[in-house]
Amino acid sequence: xxxxxxxxxxxxxxLQQCFxxxxxxxxxxxxxxxxxDQDEFDKNAIHIxxxxxxxxxxxxxxxxxxxESGIWYGARLAVAKEFRTHPSLIGVxxxxxxxxxxxxxxxxxxxxYIQPKNVRFFERLNWQKVDQPVTHFGSIHQLMEASLFGMKxxxxxxxxxxxQTTNVQG
Ligand SMILES: CC(C)(COP(=O)(O)OP(=O)(O)OC[C@H]1O[C@@H](n2cnc3c(N)ncnc32)[C@H](O)[C@@H]1OP(=O)(O)O)[C@@H](O)C(=O)NCCC(=O)NCCS
Numbered sequence: 001x002x003x004x005x006x007x008x009x010x011x012x013x014x015l016q017q018c019f020x021x022x023x024x025x026x027x028x029x030x031x032x033x034x035x036x037d038q039d040e041f042d043k044n045a046i047h048i049x050x051x052x053x054x055x056x057x058x059x060x061x062x063x064x065x066x067x068e069s070g071i072w073y074g075a076r077l078a079v080a081k082e083f084r085t086h087p088s089l090i091g092v093x094x095x096x097x098x099x100x101x102x103x104x105x106x107x108x109x110x111x112x113y114i115q116p117k118n119v120r121f122f123e124r125l126n127w128q129k130v131d132q133p134v135t136h137f138g139s140i141h142q143l144m145e146a147s148l149f150g151m152k153x154x155x156x157x158x159x160x161x162x163x164q165t166t167n168v169q170g
Contacts, residue, residue, distance in 0.1 A: 002054050002086075007048070007049060008047070014051075026078065032138075044066075045063040046064045046065070050094060073111050075113070079094075102148075111146075112146075113143055114144045115142075119142050122144050127146050129144055130144060
């Protein structure tokens, strides 16, 4: 079994590999974006990579960015096709690392626009639906929120839930 390691991206070369995985998933496979899925949020985002130690290559990625003070968004979770449902649970681990990454940086909320077919995946990670589904990049998405409970003090969690969530790109 390929051993997979996870880390926050620190080099341009690794970032370009993350972009390549995202391109293969969101442009070529899902056709959500026409030429590129990269956007203005990539510059200041934290990118997390899953790396196959056999090849040294990035095989999956996700990004997190702070949209406004304390309000973070996750986006572009992409596991290369041949690594999906891998015994290492790559998608699950990337989400958990993303949650810890933003909690460590003081996130009050961690949100993401989720494709309907993946809502169950996130519910199993204790994410909850926020409001009704919306159109996002031309197709229906469900805004969901991570339970950062357990990663921070209970009082902090419950006093910070009510914020504006509209007009945000993920
Ligand atoms: C969705 C995605 C990230 C899941 O990643 P993954 O690495 O295959 O998932 P894992 O191996 O960590 O799966 C863990 C569990 O979730 C289940 N699972 C995987 N995808 C699921 C889905 N879409 N819905 C419900 N359960 C799912 C797995 O079967 C596994 O269940 P088990 O533990 O009972 O065996 C991956 O399929 C992917 O990259 N898809 C294409 C891009 C995409 O849709 N991104 C999300 C945009 S919102």
